[in-house]
Amino acid sequence: MAEATAGKIVLTTADGVPLKRKLRQTQQLMKRRAFTLVLPLLAFIGITFVWPIALMVYRGIDNPVLSEFMPNAAEAVLDWDSSQSELPPEEVFAIVARDLVQARKDKTVGKVATRLNYELPGSRSLITSSARKLSRVEDGPWMEAMLKADSDWGKRETWAALQRIAPRYTGSFYLAALDMTYDENGAIVSQPENRQIYVTLFVRTLWVSLFITLACALLAYPISYLMATQPLRISNLLMILVLLPFWTSLLVRTTSWIVLLQTEGVLNDIMVALGLIGDENRIQMIYNMTGTIVAMVHILLPFMVLPLFSVMKTISPSYVRAAQSLGATPARAFWKVYFPQTVPGIGAGSILVFILAIGYYITPALVGGRTGQLISNFIAFHMQKSLNWGLAAALGGILLFGVLALYWLYNRLVGIDNMKLG
Amino acid sequence: MNDTSEPIVRFIDVQKSYDGEVLVVKNLNLDIARGEFLTMLGPSGSGKTTCLMMLAGFEPATHGEILLSGRPINNVPPYKRGIGMVFQNYALFPHMSVWENLAFPLEVRRMDKAEVKRRITRALEMVRLPEMAGRRPGQLSGGQQQRVAVARALVFDPDLVLMDEPLGALDKNLREEMQYEIKHIHESLGVSVVYVTHDQAEALTMSNRIAVFNDGIVQQLSSPDELYERPQNAFVAQFIGENNRLLGTVKEINGDSCTVEVDGSGIVQALPVNISGNGERTTLSLRPERVTINPPEGTVPNVFDGTVEELIYLGDHIRTRVNVCGHDDFIVKVPNASGHAALAEKATVKVGWATEDCRALDAS
Incomplete structure (x- = not known):
């Protein structure tokens, strides 16, 4: 109103300060105060969440071994133009040999061997034994000495692999995580078929998570509806039953599924006792994908029920009544009027369950057996067993970016504003 | 009121109990004439809303019979009764635009597109909101939502419209304005209206006849002036005016x-x-x-x-x-x-x- 009548006149407060500036000042104070309140949490999240994730993503491209433990060799190998000659010249051999001997003295040669082994499987002993043999050689010519120590030094692929691990940063972990590698000429090619596991695993993890999400939605919808529509006494009881698993340890819940589902377990015993299956044909329901899916659906179900329930709780029964009074059959009233209003709850529950499922570790590790493993189990494997942290970080990074991409897609299709958690 | 035409609604000895111990409606006998604006008035818990819900089909009668145009409807589900209804909080479908809300009862009845369009346009003009068709209910004011709810209850030309305290959520001025508006719509369409309220001024303003409920019984059924000037018992005298x-x-x-x-x-x-x-x-x-x-x-x-x-x-x-x-x-x-x-x-x-x-x- 004032703007319309005042035209171009700048509105001021009583002491002549432009009104807009004054308003901004007062609001800024409030904003600053609010920011101070969340500052500790922000710092906490930064230190315990953002920073480790950044480190992890960094570790996926970090390649310090050769440049740290054999710096001269790394430099020399990088300088060699592999397109000019089949093998590097004598002076490169000399530098690599001297660095190998030095690394053996420093007791770091094992790390170099491990690193090269990731790149060129089976090359561990090439490094360690060559270093041992070369330490007894006084003087060159080094090419001859190295070829004598191990004939693999005469192979072009050995040098190509060494050249690949020489730079400070590398894409080879991410390539490996996508079942790809560099060939001896530096071109990106697929891994040999028998070494392709991760793409299949990513795809499997994706489908299993989608399936679990769908199963959770289908199972959670009726119970949430019941909870939202029944009188308080009954809905409270149902709510306790839904929350009960939350009060039990994850391990206990998972192992109880083992008790139920294993071949000598409760379910198989019952079916045998009832004569449904013969004693020799007990069904394998655990230590495979079935076990993983059953246990994960059970564990993740509350994450679907709670958002669905909180959304359904707010939908007044008069909507469905209104639809019926307008002539819609109960089925139509449900589908056209009730269901669309629960979509935000389904969306919230689905994204929650999906993201939890895609990174789930303990349950598949315990009940997944050989075929029920998901990508997170392999990340853990590389973290704990093979100690190939670079590959673990790359797998984790791809998982993270994949989830972010799916989240973006979800936002484009459904709209994150449509999501309701309560 | 035409005495020769049969009543549009008849309650015959209707009783209702929710828990098997207390009768919420005790032996209701009530005829509603075609074209009449009848208000059920009473304090909360007097059974008036229960009667409306039984008529709409959302609550079964424990005993007795309800006739709609002479036809017993006790076993007819709500969606087959063809009764328009305006709910207390409007119950406009929040995920649909005003137009879609109004189209809902017409599409359920499989009307062709041109007829749907004609009827919605007419209904929106009736409630003076023709430019709001594209809005969502959440973008409308309370009074506008109220009008859309009325339009939706009328758009499929029902003979009978039920209104369950439709003006309860509006402020005083708007409420009075809407009272006149609903009254005028009723007069111009000739539709029968059963209106539930606990506001006696609203009942006096709008109704042809008022049924005063208390304790599950109709205490008095008469025209507004009769009710005010000649109350038949102490409750009615106390409750009205x-x-x-x-x-x-x-x-x-x-x-x-x-x-x-x-x-x-x-x-x-x-x-x-x-x-x-x-x-x-x-x-x-x-x-x-x-x-x-x-x-x-x-x-x-x-x-x-x-x-x-x-x-x-x-x-x-x-x-x-x-x-x-x-x-x-x-x-x-x-x-x-x-x-x-x-x-x-x-x-x-x-x-x-x-x-x-x-x-x-x-x-x-």
């Missing part, structure tokens, strides 16, 4: 008048309405605007001395609280006409009233 109550014992009934001894303060001549014999306890009901301050001598039979306790200036009248017959909450409305009595607090006055304005009703 303002009312002075004097308790007493019947001394003598004498045709059109009776003599009542008001507890502790003398004899009053009253109109016997709801009393049967001498010695019975009775409630005398007296409208504040029918009481005269300092009446000219001999004009009214009932004259008592009183003390002015409080004066409240209300513009068109002065609300005067007088201590009469031992009741200090006796209200007299003194019209602010030229030459009205100038009163002062603590002044001693005479108050008087006519026999026919003082109705002797049941005791409670």
Whole structure:
């Protein structure tokens, strides 16, 4: 109103300060105060969440071994133009040999061997034994000495692999995580078929998570509806039953599924006792994908029920009544009027369950057996067993970016504003 | 009202209980004429909404029969009854635009596109919201939502529309405006309306007839003026409009008048309405605007001395609280006409009233 009548006149407060500036000042104070309140949490999240994730993503491209433990060799190998000659010249051999001997003295040669082994499987002993043999050689010519120590030094692929691990940063972990590698000429090619596991695993993890999400939605919808529509006494009881698993340890819940589902377990015993299956044909329901899916659906179900329930709780029964009074059959009233209003709850529950499922570790590790493993189990494997942290970080990074991409897609299709958690 | 046409709705001996112990509706018999605007009025818990829900089909009757245009509908599901309904909080579908909301009952009935368009346009014009078709209900004001809800209940041309306290959520001015609007829509369409409210002013404004509910029973069913001027029992007198109550014992009934001894303060001549014999306890009901301050001598039979306790200036009248017959909450409305009595607090006055304005009703 004032703007319309005042035209171009700048509105001021009583002491002549432009009104807009004054308003901004007062609001800024409030904003600053609010920011101070969340500052500790922000710092906490930064230190315990953002920073480790950044480190992890960094570790996926970090390649310090050769440049740290054999710096001269790394430099020399990088300088060699592999397109000019089949093998590097004598002076490169000399530098690599001297660095190998030095690394053996420093007791770091094992790390170099491990690193090269990731790149060129089976090359561990090439490094360690060559270093041992070369330490007894006084003087060159080094090419001859190295070829004598191990004939693999005469192979072009050995040098190509060494050249690949020489730079400070590398894409080879991410390539490996996508079942790809560099060939001896530096071109990106697929891994040999028998070494392709991760793409299949990513795809499997994706489908299993989608399936679990769908199963959770289908199972959670009726119970949430019941909870939202029944009188308080009954809905409270149902709510306790839904929350009960939350009060039990994850391990206990998972192992109880083992008790139920294993071949000598409760379910198989019952079916045998009832004569449904013969004693020799007990069904394998655990230590495979079935076990993983059953246990994960059970564990993740509350994450679907709670958002669905909180959304359904707010939908007044008069909507469905209104639809019926307008002539819609109960089925139509449900589908056209009730269901669309629960979509935000389904969306919230689905994204929650999906993201939890895609990174789930303990349950598949315990009940997944050989075929029920998901990508997170392999990340853990590389973290704990093979100690190939670079590959673990790359797998984790791809998982993270994949989830972010799916989240973006979800936002484009459904709209994150449509999501309701309560 | 045409006596030869059958009623659109008949409740016959309808009873309703939710828990098997208490009857929420006790033996309801009610005929609603075609084209009538009938209001069910009563305090909360009086059974009026239950009656509406039974008529809409959302609650089954425990006993008795409900006829819609002569056809029993006890076993007809709500979606086959063809009754329009306006809900307390409008129940407009939040995920649909106004247009889609209005199209819903038409699409359910498989009308062709051109007819749907024609009817929605007409309905929106009726409620004066033609430019709002694309909006979502959440983008409308309360009054606009209310109008859309009315339009939606009417768009499929039902013979009967039910309204469950539709104006309860609106502020006072808007409520009054909407009362007239709904009344005019009713008059222009000739549709039958059953309206539930606990607001007696709303009921008086809008209705052809009002059924006053209390305790699961229709206390009185009559036109607004009849209801206000000739309440049949103490509850109705108390519930509709303002009312002075004097308790007493019947001394003598004498045709059109009776003599009542008001507890502790003398004899009053009253109109016997709801009393049967001498010695019975009775409630005398007296409208504040029918009481005269300092009446000219001999004009009214009932004259008592009183003390002015409080004066409240209300513009068109002065609300005067007088201590009469031992009741200090006796209200007299003194019209602010030229030459009205100038009163002062603590002044001693005479108050008087006519026999026919003082109705002797049941005791409670």
